Amino acid sequence: MTKISCFGELLLRFSPIANGEWIRQGTMPVFVGGAELNVATALANWGLPVKYSTVLPENTLADDIIGYIDGKGIDSSGIVRFGQRIGSYYLPQGTDLKHAGVIYDRAHSSFSELSPGNVDWNAMLTDTAWLHVSAISPALSADVAATCQELMAAASAKGITVSIDLNHRARLWQYGLAPIDVMPGLMEYCDVVMGNIWAANALLGIPVDEHIHAKGQPSDYVAHAQATSEAIQQQFPRCKVVANTFRFDTPPTGLRYYTTLFTEGQQFVSPELLTDSVVDRVGSGDCFMAGLIYGLYQQHAPQQVVNFAAEAAFGKLQELGDATRQTVTDVTSRIYTLTPLS
Incomplete structure (x- = not known):
């Protein structure tokens, strides 16, 4: 059975109640996550064959986590064991990874010690039809970035579809190279790209209209998404699909969300x-990335793909924890009540 392989760092998320309340209560929720594991978890939940690859130390905590992954129906055979610790981060409840509230504790993690030649990628990619990675991994170090390129090149040589999420975590790029020095080399191997117009600018140098927020209408953002998608495909001819997401806060606690998918000139x-x-x-x-892969892997029509991915991502906002528990029926039953964005 050909599988979707997701590669990236597994992280423990510590989620304290803000303003020191976690100290007074003597408790702090912990979630097993990491962007690529979240994608794998959703895909397994939606019935697709998934493998997950990361690096974990040889200890009982990692054993527990692997058991948790197996219990989700994810093939954990791609997990490599070496190093001393599992990476983590602290994010106060109700905050966002893109803002200042996140505190990373992932230095010297097992995954961060990856370097080219550490892993037999040909073995890891056995029975793989699709490889998914994210821009978080190459942000960790030059060695990890080179390892990502090694993996993506191996997948490309095997004719495997490669997707990437252009997650931009500015606080992670601390090893002397800017994203623009690294990411274009990785993009050469990618068939499917997901991100937003600002990430494409920060990671790939794709121009962004500095006045776009002043315009502020959905039609302006959608038009910009198409221009960004066309620029990505022109610069990286292998790329067949580009998806962009737009998420805006609506005070005091609300949010509005819409997405685009560009393929075959439309x-x-x-x-x-x-x-x-x-x-x-x-x-x-x-x-959203999982929804995108879910639809494309099954060759659904583009409008069906973007509708499902957007609704799945939007539904995740109402779930506590890193990965969704929604079923396909949960998502599709909501889609039929929606009106397309004009």
Whole structure:
């Protein structure tokens, strides 16, 4: 059975209640996550064959985590064991990974010690039809970035579809190279790209209109998404599909969300989705990426793909934890009530 392989660092998310309340209560929720594992979890939940690859130390905590992954129906045979620790991060409840509240504790993790030649990628990619990675991994170090390129080149040589999420975590790029020095080399191997117009600018140097927020209409953002998608495909001819997401806060606690998918010279736009409140922002983008892979892997029509991915991502906002628990029926039953964004 050909599988979708997701590669990236597994992270423990510590989620304290803000303002020191976690100290007074003597408790702090912990979630097993990481962008690529969140994607794998969603895909397994939706019935697709998935393998997950990361690096974990040889200890009982890692054993427990591997058991958790196996219990989700994810093939854990791609997990390599070496190093001393599992990476983690602290994110106060209700905040977002893109803002200042996140505190990373992933230096010297097992995954961060990856370097070219550490892993037999040909063996890891056995029975793989699709490889998914993200821009978080190459942000960790020059060695990890070179390892990602080694993996993606191996996948490309085997004719495997490669997708990438252009997650931009500015606080991670601390090893002397800017994203623009690294990411274009990785993009050469990618068939499917997901991100947004600002990430494409920061990671790939694709121009962004500095006045786009002043314009502020959905039609302006959608038009910019098409221009960005066309620029990506012109610069990276292998890329067949580009998806962009737009997520805007609506005070005091709400959010509006819509997405685009560009393929074969045509752009498809999801409905605009609105909510007055959000339970947990973490993992919504990963859920969109999973929805994108889910539809493309099964060769669904582009409008169907972007609608499902957007609704899945939007539904994740109302779930506590890193990965979605929504079923395919949960997502599709909501789609039929929506009106496309004009």
